Amino acid sequence: QVQLQESGPGLVKPSQTLSLTCTVSGDSIRNGVYYWSWIRQPAGKGLEWIGRIYPSGSANYNPSLKSRVSMSVDTSKNQFSLKLSSVTAADTAVYYCARQGFDCSSINCYYWFDPWGQGTLVTVSS
């Protein structure tokens, strides 16, 4: 059973960099089968996809955050990470990591997010 677990500081000061790590168990990132994503959710609001990374290090980011986001992967630790710079109160949210599953059995490839980590609340405040 694949499980993901987010970790990192729960409080970040404005203008600083938010750093989170997702540890994967029950699957090997190194296998190179899946993309691995970060998604966030402000309190009482909807979900926002932040970006994804492949084991090779290739990444895609949401254009709305692209100038402030970077992701990395450490296959030796079976972890992937998120950095979000110059944070403001608007970045306060629960941050989730998730595996991007897929089905390419037809001529089309369908993608989805499953499973997800339990989420970690990051508050931006001085």
Add this chain to the structure above:
Amino acid sequence: DIQMTQSPSSLSASVGDRVTITCRASQSISSYLNWYQQKPGKAPKLLIYAASSLQSGVPSRFSGSGSGADFTLTISSLQPEDFATYYCQHSYGTPPWTFGQGTKVEIK
């Protein structure tokens, strides 16, 4: 970016009711549509992918339909554990993939 709009934003229903939630994309997305269930304080859980494929382990009372820009999630007989918020999400083309604003299903 493709915008996803769900309706209604919330609904009240009783156990045993048939519930339908609608999701509309701002452009055609073929069948690249997923549905998730989220309970308070928990991560979203995948219910349906590719518009109508039931994720393994999800009860058969959940079903999805639609293609193009209009999609529906149906719960055939609402159970107590189904009271939650439901989100649609598209996976069409290149990122970013966006979610609907959510539909909260409450007890009547």
